[in-house]
Amino acid sequence: MELIEAIMKKEIIHILRDPRTLGITLFLPLFQLLMFGYALSLDINHISTAVYDSDRSVMSRKLIENFSSSGYFDINARPNTADFTKRLDSGQIKVAIIIPKGFEDKVRSDGNARVQVLVDGSDPNFARVGVGYSSVIINRFSQNATAESLYKKGIVIRQGVPPIDIKARVWYNPELRSVNYIVPGLMALIMMTVTTISISVAVVREKEKGTLENLIMSPIRSSQLIIGKIIPYVVIAFFEAALITGVGMLWFNVPMNGSFLLLLGSLIIYVAGTLGMGLVISAATDSQQVASFTSFMVTFLPAFLLSGFVFPIKSMPVVLQFITYLVPARYFLVVIRGIFLKGVGISVLWPNLVALGVFALLMITVASLRLRRSFA
Structure with missing residues (x-):
């Protein structure tokens, strides 16, 4: 635990001293939330x-x-x-x-x-x-x-009483506000992008500065290094999730009909997968620029285009519909919108949570194997 705490303190100092990392982890999520919340609207008026x-x-x-x-x-x-x-x-x-x-x-x-x-x-x-x-x-x-x-002409028709009387009622989003649909989805998009970029850049930074070799020669184990580096970003990720939830509910008036406990558990699984993806990218790249660009390309674009965030998956070509099964944001979007708008529980959302769990386990396993080679 002492070694893990030392790595954590070291990583926190790096975050506080690096304006770029600090900006990505703290200010980018808020900027994206406000920008998409106001600019991205599916309502067509005027x-x-x-x-x-x-x-x-x-x-x-x-x-x-x-x-x-x-x-x-x-x-x-x-x-x-x-x-x-x-x-x-x-x-x-x-x-x-x-x-x-x-x-x-x-x-x-x-x-x-x-x-x-x-x-x-x-x-x-x-x-x-x-x-x-x-x-x-x-x-x-x-x-x-x-x-x-x-x-x-003398023919009286009872106004408002047609042969078939349709009583339409919209569930979950009665006012049909697109912001209620978009803001919860932004949590999946922002969390995936920011956490993956942050952890990948953090590990590659050790490579660029030559400190990774020093850590390899030290008594610290690869698992201790990974845990010590991940924990600060896990804390930041949950801070971002709390920020998005608070701004969505208080500023955009998005309803929260589900369980906060289920939301927290879903976030743990999702963040574990995105951080694992960041570690995999960091093991395959040697510069912060390449790691940042690669993380952006494999997270933001698929999460925005292929997850159902804006464009319905059923409207996509069949080939792309199969590709969407590889995008974790697809499953988390169903979970997060189900919790916020529908208020459903784990009895409905468990297939998507299982898919997120499999993705997280796969990413963490691959990351551990790649990083273990570095320590071999």
């Missing part, structure tokens, strides 16, 4: 919209009012038809609504009234949402207009 109303009737104005009052469309331009292409090309507008002349007459006469909606499809996801929002608004307007027309 779509820049232009309207050309050639009918200028009561019905056309009602339709335009339905669009503007929905909160999804901001009608900030009313150009002529020739300007729509230029505005769409320049990106000034994302949606254009064209109401032809005679629109009200065809609606009131039960004719085939048409409305043209042009959507900027350079962003397919945005285009799908824009088409979906506009379709719902127009369909609702059409139903109300039909009911009003039948009422004037």
Whole structure:
């Protein structure tokens, strides 16, 4: 224990004296949390919209009012038809609504009234949402207009009582706030990136300074060296987890419906795997720059792109779906979102926890074998 404590004190002194390591371990997680929490949003509101109303009737104005009052469309331009292409090309507008002349007459006469909606499809996801929002608004307007027309003919339809009454209820995230989905996922992304980079750079630093050879010649064992180096970063990792949890709950108002004890146990397994990965990288590299770059490439990009953090795994090609099984953040995302949003327990999350445990055991075993060769 005395040797382990000595290594721990030595590592803590290195962390405090190295501004780069201190910045990575303390300030980078907070910066990433605030940046992603505010900048990365899946909610699409206030779509820049232009309207050309050639009918200028009561019905056309009602339709335009339905669009503007929905909160999804901001009608900030009313150009002529020739300007729509230029505005769409320049990106000034994302949606254009064209109401032809005679629109009200065809609606009131039960004719085939048409409305043209042009959507900027350079962003397919945005285009799908824009088409979906506009379709719902127009369909609702059409139903109300039909009911009003039948009422004037003496046919009374009970408003709000369709043949099939749908009662939709959203579980776990009733307000559909994307921040509730993103912030818990940031814990998986940040913890994996920061812990792996920190421990890999810490071990490679010993190689660059030539102190690793001195440690090898000393009475200290490889297991004692690993434990002494890992413990400070484990403490830092749990500090970061507490920081992310606190900021998420207090600043972003993300609900915490599950068990803090289960969250702590899941973090222990996950951090063990990420630290083991950092040790494997440190054993295979000889410079801090290479170790830092390699750690970033094998942690941040897979965790961001292939874990389901933003992009659904089921929407990926089949080959990439198989590759995602090798990304530990995939399993931890299910755990962390299940704890925060759903409040589920270990009876539901155990398959993902087992997968994280297997990954942690594999990484620690490989790291121990590689580092033991260095001490041989």
